Amino acid sequence: NPDGCEFLLVFDDGNFSESDTVLLSDAIGHLPTEVLAKNFAVGEQAFKNVPKEELFIFQADLPGSLEADQKAAAGARGRSPQNFAFRTMEMPPTLKTKGGDVRVVDSSNFKASTTAMALVTVHPGGLRELHWHPNADEWQYYISGKGRMTVVAAGNRARTMDFQEGDVGYVQKTLLHYIENTGDTDLVFLEMFGKVDRFQDLSFSEWLAHTPPEAVMAHLRIDKATFDAIPKNGGVVMPL
Known part of the structure; x- marks a missing residue:
């Protein structure tokens, strides 16, 4: 180009x-x-x-044409049977809600990958739901839009930060967090997980919904109607 x-x-x-x-x-x-x-x-x-x-x-x-470069790279041994490029935007969203969508790329659909990734779009007013990742630390790269994230750790510790295009975020493995769109355009960012070949995501809503109701209501001082309204399958991007 x-x-x-x-x-x-x-x-x-x-x-x-x-x-x-x-x-x-x-x-x-x-x-x-x-x-x-x-x-x-x-x-x-x-x-x-x-x-x-x-x-x-x-x-x-x-450079010359792609075909010429591919032929030169193949040489006498021929092309590798493994693909080393993945067209993320050509795949349908892994999950789509009213709040946005997510496209997950890992070894389940990109066989050469030893790194997991999710491309997340959050519409204005939407929320990348409360969640955590059990298998790896998370690196984020903010492509466009404006967002806010809170990360909660043990020992009564938490931090809230604003992000915009070009910023990088980090969340340690297993820490609860969310990302909220604070702008008037789509918030688009990458979630990246090194040295793991599968994307793993635990929804806080789903976890609460599958915990005995009495325990949740006692801890949060909420009524049964509120507990029953908690999404039982999570949503990744809210609202559903």
């Missing part, structure tokens, strides 16, 4: 940095030309213009 492109890199190690990646130009630039010539079976002159500094983002000719 002559206008450039934007992409998001997500790593499953909080200590990792893109700066730690070994770049092609960096690796080759540290090798003697005679070694390169022997390794690639060409003359030393072929590598006379190899850059001595790393090339991170730089100008080059526009």
